[in-house]
Amino acid sequence: MIADEQSFGAAVATAVDPRAATSRMMRCVFLVLGIGLVALGFVGAFLPVLPTTPFLILAAACFARSSPRLENWLLQHPRFGSLLRGWRERGAIPAKAKLMALGGTAIGFAGFWFGSHPGPWLTAAVALLMLTGLTYVFTRPS
CATH class of the missing domain: 1.20.5 (Single alpha-helices involved in coiled-coils or other helix-helix interfaces)
Known part of the structure; x- marks a missing residue:
């Protein structure tokens, strides 16, 4: 019975961490998608008709599933980091x-x-x- 509980606990721990539950191929897909969304956000910073923040919110979500380093870079960005953290914490x-x-x-x-x-x-x-x-x-x- 204890072995079943331990394996159940390991399955739950794996399901909670998005990077652990994502296959290597999907991490690559999320990484490429995140980089593309950052590029669109960068373009949107200079074009009034293209939004910036929604693309960066989606990019942060993609990086959360693929690259902790790039996710941290976005969340600590001097211009957009506070917006992204506010959205992530409160949907604000x-x-x-x-x-x-x-x-x-x-x-x-x-x-x-x-x-x-x-x-x-x-x-x-x-x-x-x-x-x-x-x-x-x-x-x-x-």
Whole structure:
């Protein structure tokens, strides 16, 4: 009976640690995906229509399953580390980031509206999609 409990405990310990439960091939997939998401986040830091933080949140999740060193690098980053740690600990988005999301969405919608002169159905669909995203952002704790 004790042997069964020990093997059960080992299985639970393995299932709790994401890196231990992930195969070598999947760790490579998560590593490549994490690096790609960091690249998209870097591009998003310079382009107003591409978000940065969501890509870095996903990258941190990928690195948690593949590379503790890169995960730590992201979490300790001087510019984005506090945002990522706040998200991981409380699911929080700072008020300044919420206002930036609102401004970026408004600019993006204005560019869409004036740049393409869409019909009413497409306008409504894009507005609904953007409002859904903003609703999610503004319902997170600050």
